Amino acid sequence: MPIQYYIGLAATLFCIGITGVLIxxxxxxxxxxxxxxxxxxxxxxxAFSKMHYATAFIRNANTTAGSDAQLFxxxxxxxxxxxxxxxxxxxxxxxxxxxxxxxxxxxxxKN
Amino acid sequence: MSITVVLFWFLTALALLSAIMVLLSKNPVHSVLWxxxxxxxxxxxxxxxxxxxxxxxxxxVYAGAIMVLFLFVIMLMNLNAExxxxxxxxxxxxxxxxxxxxxxxxxSVIRSAxxxxxxxxxxxxxxxxxxxxxxxxxxxxxxxxxxxxxxLFLSAMVGAVVIGKKx
Numbered sequence: 001m002p003i004q005y006y007i008g009l010a011a012t013l014f015c016i017g018i019t020g021v022l023i024x025x026x027x028x029x030x031x032x033x034x035x036x037x038x039x040x041x042x043x044x045x046x047a048f049s050k051m052h053y054a055t056a057f058i059r060n061a062n063t064t065a066g067s068d069a070q071l072f073x074x075x076x077x078x079x080x081x082x083x084x085x086x087x088x089x090x091x092x093x094x095x096x097x098x099x100x101x102x103x104x105x106x107x108x109x110k111n
Numbered sequence: 112m113s114i115t116v117v118l119f120w121f122l123t124a125l126a127l128l129s130a131i132m133v134l135l136s137k138n139p140v141h142s143v144l145w146x147x148x149x150x151x152x153x154x155x156x157x158x159x160x161x162x163x164x165x166x167x168x169x170x171x172v173y174a175g176a177i178m179v180l181f182l183f184v185i186m187l188m189n190l191n192a193e194x195x196x197x198x199x200x201x202x203x204x205x206x207x208x209x210x211x212x213x214x215x216x217x218x219s220v221i222r223s224a225x226x227x228x229x230x231x232x233x234x235x236x237x238x239x240x241x242x243x244x245x246x247x248x249x250x251x252x253x254x255x256x257x258x259x260x261x262x263l264f265l266s267a268m269v270g271a272v273v274i275g276k277k278x
Binding site for chain 2 (some may be wrong): 001002003004005006007008009011012013014015016017018019020022023024025026028029031032033035036039042043046047048049050051053054055057064065066067068070071073074075077078079080081082083084085086088089090091092093095100101102104
């Protein structure tokens with residue numbers, strides 16, 4: 001499968017995530033769009049690792065090139081899981097204070 | 112057309128349509144369910160790329176744990192389509208236009224990148240994504256970051272409890 005298809009798919013998913021952050025006001029949906037962007041990047045890393053492996057395989061049949069990228073994806077998932085737990089705790093705290101998940105209410109932090 | 116090509120386009124269309132439905136759903140619970148469909152499609156892509164470990168981890172961690180946490184929080188706050196805050200139409204249009212412009216620029220860059228033409232991602236073969244290879248690399252080369260991530264989890268747990276605590 002040509003690598004450009006995967007880059008195009010990941011870029012499209014990333015841009016859908018960015019559009020979601022821009023057009024929604026619900027804090028939870030914005031957070032979900034951030035998760036969508038992280039997953040687009042993960043998909044691209046895995047596709048690139050397989051591309052790297054395919055070129056290294058020609059020179060050396062039992063190469064492990066590309067497994068680094070898959071471990072990066074694993075660590076990204078680990079960090080994302082930690083981030084979600086803290087982020088959702090912050091959103092719950094915000095809901096408890098403002099009784100809304102609308103991010104526009106957060107502009108009262110200005111004064 | 113071989114079966115992998117058909118599967119690739121099916122999973123791509125599924126991922127993109129459900130990602131758009133995440134944005135368009137008025138009800139936050141429906142957004143979460145569509146996002147789970149996106150994660151399943153991405154896991155299908157991982158299986159197609161023979162990254163079986165990541166496919167399973169993606170399903171367990173994202174579709175299993177994280178999305179259940181989202182659903183739990185949404186149901187705890189009792190959010191539904193009536194309480195959903197709405198931006199005005201012009202701001203939505205501006206957001207959609209800026210996201211689309213970024214996509215346009217990225218696609219034009221991808222199409223004109225000469226060092227990406229003719230490169231292919233290996234589909235359906237190759238054993239770097241199997242759990243034995245990744246496990247060996249994880250517990251030999253990457254054992255220090257792996258242990259540090261446990262500290263990260265501990266601090267995230269403490270942080271979530273401290274933030275969520277009623278004071």
